[in-house]
Amino acid sequence: MSKPFLAFLLGAGASRGAGHVGPEDPPLMNELYDRLAKQFPQDWGSGSPLHAHSAQFRQNFEETYFKEVIKEAPFTQDTLTLLEHLRPLALYFSQFIIDSTGLDLYSKPLSSLASTGIQLAPARAGNGEVRALSSFHEHSL
Numbered sequence: 001m002s003k004p005f006l007a008f009l010l011g012a013g014a015s016r017g018a019g020h021v022g023p024e025d026p027p028l029m030n031e032l033y034d035r036l037a038k039q040f041p042q043d044w045g046s047g048s049p050l051h052a053h054s055a056q057f058r059q060n061f062e063e064t065y066f067k068e069v070i071k072e073a074p075f076t077q078d079t080l081t082l083l084e085h086l087r088p089l090a091l092y093f094s095q096f097i098i099d100s101t102g103l104d105l106y107s108k109p110l111s112s113l114a115s116t117g118i119q120l121a122p123a124r125a126g127n128g129e130v131r132a133l134s135s136f137h138e139h140s141l
Contacts, residue, residue, distance in 0.1 A: 015096065020104035026096050033057035040088040 015026040027035050033054055036044040044050055050057070056064040069085045098104050102111060 018098070018105040020099045020101055021096055022099060023095060026093070029061040030058055032061050036088060036092060039092055043088050 015021055016028055033044065037046070037048075037051070037054070042048060050068065053064055053068050056068075070082060098106060102108075
């Protein structure tokens, strides 16, 4: 008999209210443009080509990103250019970490499950590195 599999699916914005995430609360999509413009002014700021679309980014970041950056949603034929455009996003989001207190809303449900005797096995990447959490966007389902 196979063991039951349990998965937590967290959509975009789940980190916002999780608590114990630093260095600050992650932005919601309507706040993302301004944070990117501040951190990456040459790519997203007032002197960049994307600044002309700043109001649209603030209103609907994802739609504007597909329209103005990817241009061939949902995928572009020019993958190297796509990776270049994704680099600032990856760098920006990589700064967010969950502290080690276990008091965040990601850790609490896992701790509750573990206290019931359910064995939790972390997911592992191909290189053996533990990948405890992952996120996705609901449009990828």
